Amino acid sequence: MSQDTRSLARDLAAHVQWMALSGVDEIPPGLPWPGGAAAGEVPDGEGASAPAAVDAGDAGAPASGLVATDLGGLRSEIGDCKRCRLSAARTQLVFGSGNPDARIVFVGEGPGRDEDRQGLPFVGRAGELLTDIIQKGMKIDRSEVYICNVVKCRPPDNRNPEPEEVDACSPFLIRQIELVQPEVIVALGKFAAQTLLQTTTPITRLRGRWHEYRGVPLMPTFHPAHLLRNPAFKREVWEDIKQVMQRLGMSAA
Numbered sequence: 001m002s003q004d005t006r007s008l009a010r011d012l013a014a015h016v017q018w019m020a021l022s023g024v025d026e027i028p029p030g031l032p033w034p035g036g037a038a039a040g041e042v043p044d045g046e047g048a049s050a051p052a053a054v055d056a057g058d059a060g061a062p063a064s065g066l067v068a069t070d071l072g073g074l075r076s077e078i079g080d081c082k083r084c085r086l087s088a089a090r091t092q093l094v095f096g097s098g099n100p101d102a103r104i105v106f107v108g109e110g111p112g113r114d115e116d117r118q119g120l121p122f123v124g125r126a127g128e129l130l131t132d133i134i135q136k137g138m139k140i141d142r143s144e145v146y147i148c149n150v151v152k153c154r155p156p157d158n159r160n161p162e163p164e165e166v167d168a169c170s171p172f173l174i175r176q177i178e179l180v181q182p183e184v185i186v187a188l189g190k191f192a193a194q195t196l197l198q199t200t201t202p203i204t205r206l207r208g209r210w211h212e213y214r215g216v217p218l219m220p221t222f223h224p225a226h227l228l229r230n231p232a233f234k235r236e237v238w239e240d241i242k243q244v245m246q247r248l249g250m251s252a253a
């Protein structure tokens, strides 16, 4: 095997491994491969050929493809991630915070300016409102729940994350949820709800009803930032949160 072929094989293996980590278990025909060839075509080299499908891992392996067995290990495994272009403008990666054994995981869209600066999720004005919902509404300490986002790095100008950025980051969220094993997920806002549920249904129709994300009951509700702009929607959020509390056997009195 020539040096070029060994190098091509190494690149191909790394590419396939990352696709598997990202949850891809099949390569559609025509997908470009590193070096410009398409899946199903034979790249330049000594008879190398693209596999028809990617083995996403052994049976029983984590669905995320990540191997960390606790949240600290997962944070280390993610490292100084540059798997998508959101890494370019971030101050720091915002992994998530809270109780690793939480019964509830709150999932937002992505870090904003304050979160990017502090390295923690939901710390700005919207974060204060989320804290009030948890502490004054649910009557539990914020440290009892786990809070994270769909993407871990701040999108420039607070734009929505692009699909390829969500795809690159989703193994991290999947593994966070695999490790925390919550009884309930609360999706905060349209983007988180539509992304987790793989739907374009408006948040106004998603909220208030139970859905499921990878086997975990999921309640979509409005994002706290939306409530800051439209305080009248607090009543709907409280109705959604009461359903979560009811499901967990918590008193909403």
Ligand code: SF4
Residues within 6 Å of the ligand: 078, 081, 082, 083, 084, 085, 086, 087, 093, 151, 152, 153, 165, 168, 169
């Ligand atoms: S958004 Fe996610 S995939 Fe993209 S650089 Fe940040 S941690 Fe990595």
